[in-house]
Amino acid sequence: MSRSKTGSVVQALNDVSFKLESGDRLGLVGTNGAGKTTLLKVLYGIYEPTHGEVDVVGRTDALFNINLGFRKEASGRRNIVLRGLINGWDMSQINERMEKIIEFSELGDFIDLPLKTYSQGMAARLAFSVATSLDPEILLMDEWIGAGDPEFQAKAKNRMEHLAERAGIIVLASHNHLLLQRTCNKILELESGKLKAFQEAEEWFDAHGIAGES
Amino acid sequence: MLTIFRNAFSDIAAGLRMRRVWAALAAEDIGDQHRRTWLGPIWILLNYLAHVLTFVVIFQRGKGVEDFPTYVSVGMLVWMYISGVITSSARLFIKEESLITGTKLPITVYVMRLTMESLIKSGYMALGCLAIVLWSGTSIEIGWLWSLAAICLIVAITPAVIIIVAIAGTYLPDLQFVIGNVMRIGLFATPIFWAPGGSNARTALYKYNPFTYFLEIVRLPIMKGIEPVNSLAICAITGVTVWLIALFLLGKFRRQIIFTL
Structure with a gap:
């Protein structure tokens, strides 16, 4: 719930109830402003519901804004530490993941130079490598993320698929129906902050006349 | 009511557990502010010295104050810390918007980040203060421990002040401008470079300005070897x-x- 400058109250989500179990891959659909990102943020714990409750069992990680917290004056290595700390990792976890992150990002010696010297693609590779170097039980995503040049994108795609396979539960907000069809077994549709549908993905796609992936 | 206090304590406990986050971010903030400068954070020290020297040399209002340089340097150290903390607090959450809306870090992390940043800055200023105090002939005495206790008390209150001003500043964005003006006036209305006595107005200002007591609990033990028990009690x-x-x-x-x- 948010109060606008005029004092009126905006209710971003209302009457949304659902339950997910281990193995579920939920696709969140709805038009822009329907409440998908808000729901993800409620599930992650950034927003606390003003009414009702959220019961989440398991280690939850989110891939929302992967550039969050990056500082352009600090080196790539320092940014990995800072981002790790913000993610709630301790120093031993950061040190443990450091070399793998650097290796995956393909930054080589650039890792010790300030982020501001990186090209856009390099910065995106670093952000992607840090953000996806986690091992969540519940993974929340606002759009499927990818980064860098075509070669790195193929690598990123594999990493995302591997991450999705390992996670117990995935909640993915996306407008890409093909991706949702390929990834999700359930669909939750939001309309103006209200739950319009929560059903098996196959049923939802059939009801909307969207053919299966050939 | 109990739930409210329980919520507060759980946020503080979670924030304190994440001390590496706020310590690292505070150090980065200080570094970023002086990046690419020749002197780096030494500018904090020079800024402090410039303030103290201005008041000592130009204002010369210390008639009747023994060891005026020490009087001003200690007073200015405490004042710059307090005024820096209060001024920065008013926009704290607005400045941290991207992290607040993108992560689930406890509010205490942002509060402690500012506390830490203010302490690091004051550390640089304290070097200048110590140099002026020693240069002016004041010797280190055991009574300085009272000043140390007073500094610990001020530091202990800092997160609470930040919480109040930051929350108020988030709901009342105009507050930052009110605070800016109050702090500018406070520099002259607080006995940093003037002493009580003389006009009644000045004595009243000395007595009823709450900042006076926070300055004096640090300054009196160094200047006069007095144990400022009453002022300490008021501050506590x-x-x-x-x-x-x-x-x-x-x-x-x-x-x-x-x-x-």
Whole structure:
């Protein structure tokens, strides 16, 4: 719930109830402003519901804004530490993941130079490598993320698929129906902050006349 | 009411567990502010010295004050810390919007980040202060421990002040301008470079300005070897009151802050 400058109250989500179990891959659909990102943020714990409750069992990680917290004056290595700390990792976890992150990002010696010297693609590779170097039980995503040049994108795609396979539960907000069809077994549709549908993905796609992936 | 205080304590406990986050971010903030400068954070020290020297050399209002340089340097150290903390607090959550709306870090992390940043800055200023005090002939005495205790008390109250001002500043964006003006006036209305006595107005200002006591608990033991028990008691009572208000506000608003940004 948010109060606008005029004092009126905006209710971003209302009457949304659902339950997910281990193995579920939920696709969140709805038009822009329907409440998908808000729901993800409620599930992650950034927003606390003003009414009702959220019961989440398991280690939850989110891939929302992967550039969050990056500082352009600090080196790539320092940014990995800072981002790790913000993610709630301790120093031993950061040190443990450091070399793998650097290796995956393909930054080589650039890792010790300030982020501001990186090209856009390099910065995106670093952000992607840090953000996806986690091992969540519940993974929340606002759009499927990818980064860098075509070669790195193929690598990123594999990493995302591997991450999705390992996670117990995935909640993915996306407008890409093909991706949702390929990834999700359930669909939750939001309309103006209200739950319009929560059903098996196959049923939802059939009801909307969207053919299966050939 | 109990739930409100429990919420506040759980946020503080979670924030303190994440001390590496706020310590690292505070160090980065200081570094970023002086990046690419020749002198780096030494500018904090030079800025402080410039203020002190201006008041000592130009104003020369220290008639009747023994060891005026020490009087001004200690007073200015405490004042710059307090005024820096209060001024920065008013926009704290607005400045941290991207992290607040993108992560689930406890509010205490942002509060401690500013506390830490203010302490690091004051550390540089304290070097200048110590140099002036020693240069002016004041010798280190055991009574300085009272000043140390006073500094610890001020530091202990700092997060509470930040919580109150930051929450108020989030709901009342105009507050930052009010505070800016109050702090500018406070520089002259607080006995940093003037002493009580003379006009009645000045004596009243000395007595009723709450900042006076926070300056004097640090300054009196160094200047006169006095144990400022009364002033310490006033500051301690103020500290407890401020903390109770801060805990209430933190417990009540910590989850609502995000909706106002």
